[in-house]
Amino acid sequence: xxxxxxxxxxxxxxxxxxxxxxCVQDMDHENMFWYRQDPGLGLRLIYFSxxxxxxxxxDIPEGYSVSREKKERFSLILESxxxxxxxxxxxxxxxxxxxxxxxxxxxxxx
Amino acid sequence: xxSVTQMEGPVTLSEEAFLTINxxxxxTGYPSLFWYVQxxxxxLQLLLKATKADDKGSNKGFEATYRKETTSxxxxxxxxxxxxxxxxxxxxxxxxxxxxxxxxxxxxxxxP
Numbered sequence: 001x002x003x004x005x006x007x008x009x010x011x012x013x014x015x016x017x018x019x020x021x022x023c024v025q026d027m028d029h030e031n032m033f034w035y036r037q038d039p040g041l042g043l044r045l046i047y048f049s050x051x052x053x054x055x056x057x058x059d060i061p062e063g064y065s066v067s068r069e070k071k072e073r074f075s076l077i078l079e080s081x082x083x084x085x086x087x088x089x090x091x092x093x094x095x096x097x098x099x100x101x102x103x104x105x106x107x108x109x110x
Numbered sequence: 111x112x113s114v115t116q117m118e119g120p121v122t123l124s125e126e127a128f129l130t131i132n133x134x135x136x137x138t139g140y141p142s143l144f145w146y147v148q149x150x151x152x153x154l155q156l157l158l159k160a161t162k163a164d165d166k167g168s169n170k171g172f173e174a175t176y177r178k179e180t181t182s183x184x185x186x187x188x189x190x191x192x193x194x195x196x197x198x199x200x201x202x203x204x205x206x207x208x209x210x211x212x213x214x215x216x217x218x219x220x221x222p
Contacts, residue, residue: 004153031208033208033209035212040214041214042114042199042212042213042214042215043154043199043210043212044212045209045210045211048209058209090153090154092154094208095208097142097159097161097203097208098144098156098159098208099154099156099208099210100156101146101153101154101155102153103151103152103153104152104153
C-alpha cells in the first residue's frame with residue numbers, strides 16, 4: 001500500500017518560532033508537494049520539488065522554504081511562524097497522473 | 111487565468127438520495143481531471159479521474175464524465191450513504207510535473 005507520512009498530526013507553535021514539517025513517501029516518486037488547506041480556499045500549492053535538491057515556488061511561497069536532501073523526504077520550513085500561517089498542511093507525492101496525500105498536519109500558531 | 115470552480119457547500123442529503131456536485135474548469139488544452147475525497151480527520155484520497163475528453167471515471171458508485179464542450183466534470187452518485195459524508199475536491203492537472211489545481215471543496219453531509 002502506498003504511503004505518504006507526515007511527522008505530526010497536530011502542532012502548536014509560538015509566533016516567531018522556526019517550524020519544521022516533515023514528509024516521507026515510500027513510492028520512489030520524483031515529485032513531491034506541499035499544500036495548505038483553508039476553508040473556502042481549497043488547497044493552495046506552497047512549494048514543490050521534482051528531484052532531490054530541486055525546488056520550485058508554488059502559488060503562495062512567501063514565509064516558507066523547503067528542503068529535499070533525499071528523494072523520499074520533503075520538508076517544509078516556516079522560518080518565523082506567524083498567526084496567519086495557522087492552517088492544515090498537506091504533503092503529497094506523485095507521478096504525472098496522480099497525487100498521493102499524507103494525513104495532514106494541523107498547525108496552530110499562537 | 112486558469113481555474114477550477116465547484117459548487118459551494120455544505121450539501122445536506124438524506125441517505126439513498128441522488129448526489130451531484132458541479133465542477134467546471136478553465137484551461138488551455140485538455141488537462142486530466144480528478145475528484146479527490148477527504149474524510150473527516152484524514153488527507154485527500156483519489157476518488158476517480160479522467161484523462162481525456164468524453165472519458166468517464168468511476169469508483170465506489172461515483173461517476174464523472176469529462177465534457178470538453180461545457181468544460182465540466184460533474185460528480186454524481188445515484189444513492190448516497192452516511193459513509194459518503196466528506197469533503198469533495200475537483201482538481202485539474204496543471205502541467206507535466208504532476209501539479210494540480212484544486213477547487214475550494216464541497217462538504218457533503220448525508221443523514222440517516
